[in-house]
Amino acid sequence: DQQVKQNSPSLSVQEGRISILNCDYTNSMFDYFLWYKKYPAEGPTFLISISSIKDKNEDGRFTVFLNKSAKHLSLHIVPSQPGDSAVYFCAAFSGSARQLTFGSGTQLTVLP
Amino acid sequence: DAGITQSPRHKVTETGTPVTLRCHQTENHRYMYWYRQDPGHGLRLIHYSYGVKDTDKGEVSDGYSVSRSKTEDFLLTLESATSSQTSVYFCAISSTGRAGELFFGEGSRLTVL
Numbered sequence: 001d002q003q004v005k006q007n008s009p010s011l012s013v014q015e016g017r018i019s020i021l022n023c024d025y026t027n028s029m030f031d032y033f034l035w036y037k038k039y040p041a042e043g044p045t046f047l048i049s050i051s052s053i054k055d056k057n058e059d060g061r062f063t064v065f066l067n068k069s070a071k072h073l074s075l076h077i078v079p080s081q082p083g084d085s086a087v088y089f090c091a092a093f094s095g096s097a098r099q100l101t102f103g104s105g106t107q108l109t110v111l112p
Numbered sequence: 113d114a115g116i117t118q119s120p121r122h123k124v125t126e127t128g129t130p131v132t133l134r135c136h137q138t139e140n141h142r143y144m145y146w147y148r149q150d151p152g153h154g155l156r157l158i159h160y161s162y163g164v165k166d167t168d169k170g171e172v173s174d175g176y177s178v179s180r181s182k183t184e185d186f187l188l189t190l191e192s193a194t195s196s197q198t199s200v201y202f203c204a205i206s207s208t209g210r211a212g213e214l215f216f217g218e219g220s221r222l223t224v225l
Contacts, residue, residue, distance in 0.1 A: 006154075009152075031211060032211045034213070041218070041219070042218060042219075043202055043204075043216030043217050043219055044155070044202070044214075044216050046210075049211070051211075089155065092212075093211050095211060098160075098162065099157060100212050100214060101157070102147075102154040102155040104154040105154050
């Protein structure tokens with residue numbers, strides 16, 4: 001049973017518009033939530049994270065929102081750029097186990 | 113960039129043969145991980161290590177073993193490769209810094225015929 005779910009395998013947006021990527025989780029014990037970005041033929045790279053005690057974290061064009069009651073988080077990218085086209089993985093971190101559990105990923109395509 | 117390298121980067125092998133993938137780090141990080149990436153499944157944890165000779169199983173450990181005799185090296189072994197183990201394998205390392213932040217290698221693509 002997947003503990004971290006990304007229900008949209010793909011998303012296309014126009015350059016300059018907002019991209020919203022969504023993620024749901026089932027385990028209330030996760031301590032941190034993270035987003036990773038992956039280009040083809042490369043390893044994933046860390047993008048942004050949020051503690052389970054926060055509801056928003058912003059870093060430049062990237063903002064992550066956490067809704068604990070709904071067990072839902074989202075990544076907003078504003079404005080979207082063609083270089084943002086990649087697979088985005090949502091991940092949840094358990095401090096006690098020091099393990100990261102990933103979702104299945106969303107392929108974002110930003111159209112020029 | 114974190115100093116982490118995987119070898120080999122590409123390998124084609126036959127069912128039933130043993131395969132070893134190597135992960136080497138120059139960061140002296142304590143934690144090392146092996147993940148596999150498959151379409152529709154994202155990244156799934158195979159095994160991880162929290163120190164020399166200290167390893168534990170992840171979500172999809174069946175058919176895999178690991179060893180860590182030195183801080184810098186983490187080996188993943190498929191004792192008898194099967195077609196279901198065709199995948200892209202990623203090694204990752206982490207310090208005790210930002211929680212959940214892993215640094216990944218570039219991946220090893222394994223094809224089992």
